[in-house]
Amino acid sequence: MLETINLSKNFKNKKAVDEVDIYLDEGESVGLLGPNGAGKSTTISMISSLLKPTSGDVKLDGKSIIKDPTEIRKILGVVPQEIALYEELSAYENLKFFGEIYNVKKDVLEQRIQNVMEMVGLKERQKDLIKTFSGGMKRRVNIAAALLHQPKFLILDEPTVGIDPQSRNHILETIRKLNDEQETTILYTSHYMEEVEQLCNRVYIMDHGKVIASGSKSELLSILSSEDTIQVQLSEPSDPLIEKIKAFGSVRQVDETNEGIRIISKKGSNILNALVHAAEEEGIEVTHYQMETPSLEDVFLHLTGKTLRD
């Protein structure tokens, strides 16, 4: 349905998006995951035809939308990071305004407003002014506004950042239903690995403007199939001990965590004895030791050397 080909955007000398190739089949729910500044929003802006690429192309059903964005605009709904609502108007009045902007026909607009407010769970609050809503509720109205023209393709840019758990659950449930029941194609960007794991059947991981890995959850996890992740608690933190562990032949990475240290080592390399011995030499006790089942967060750490929220 949609594909980007060598899509790139430079801001002065900075490559914000660097030869990105992604595709979405109709009805798919695809995650775009990456830390701050990875290039997710810039990629989305080019797909939505809000920003012109420096080079490369975006094609909808084989036709470039860079040259002619008419078709994508008809089927696309975008939920931006920033809330774009009028504080002094009610939720209903905001939706009426946006419906008119999106050219939703007058005779169906009223029913659509009721449908989308129901979907985001705020039908009862529609007559209240936006300024009386919590941040999470505003985001839900923002999503409702993007759904008024019944888009077949919905792009959401980090829709759950900084909101209460109730609104977050509501948003995730709304997106899941749109994808499952109405077969809306979804492109979802997030810092939150667990949301993407929950909602998306495929994931692209971006860092420094590039796609560094892509695939289903199991495909991405298989990147780590040659490694063991070990969580270790110590009686006290110790930089010299970390340096010693890093020098073990089979150890690929050592990171400090809230609980102690996390060691990534070659699969099957039993480092426990060497670890306890090295700790003893530093006068430190290994108080707990556990093998971890890898998560997508570990894949990200493995690929980039940092956590998603660094």
Ligand SMILES: Nc1ncnc2c1ncn2[C@@H]1O[C@H](COP(=O)(O)OP(=O)(O)OP(=O)(O)O)[C@@H](O)[C@H]1O
């Ligand atoms: N209009 C602009 N002018 C100059 N630089 C920009 C502009 N927009 C984005 N950038 C830079 O391009 C890079 C990618 O930014 P982008 O917003 O696409 O990342 P992101 O992955 O969406 O990050 P976030 O999660 O913080 O939104 C960043 O280094 C950013 O500072």
